[in-house]
Amino acid sequence: xxxxxxxxxxxxxxxxxxxxxxxxxxxxxxxxxxxxxxxxxxxxxxxxxxxxxxxxxxxxxxxxxxxxxxxxxxxxxxxxxxxxxxxxxxxxxx
Numbered sequence: 414x415x416x417x418x419x420x421x422x423x424x425x426x427x428x429x430x431x432x433x434x435x436x437x438x439x440x441x442x443x444x445x446x447x448x449x450x451x452x453x454x455x456x457x458x459x460x461x462x463x464x465x466x467x468x469x470x471x472x473x474x475x476x477x478x479x480x481x482x483x484x485x486x487x488x489x490x491x492x493x494x495x496x497x498x499x500x501x502x503x504x505x506x507x
Contacts, residue, residue, distance in 0.1 A: 434450070464481045464485075
């Protein structure tokens, strides 16, 4: 079951990264570079693997849920900062 979950994580990350790749073929509105795909892949894969680590190591279900919510929240904040710069760091999208 553990390896099946890892395969599911890898499949989901791949499918999510295929979306902008396919859309770029039809419109100029999406213009990702190789660096964008790498950063997105690292963020998505890192988030999935961290949640998998929590599921494997933490025994209490309440802690599992709380930690996964924190991980997903951190992912969303980082993604938003990289996309539009909500905090104004040098890594912001504009």
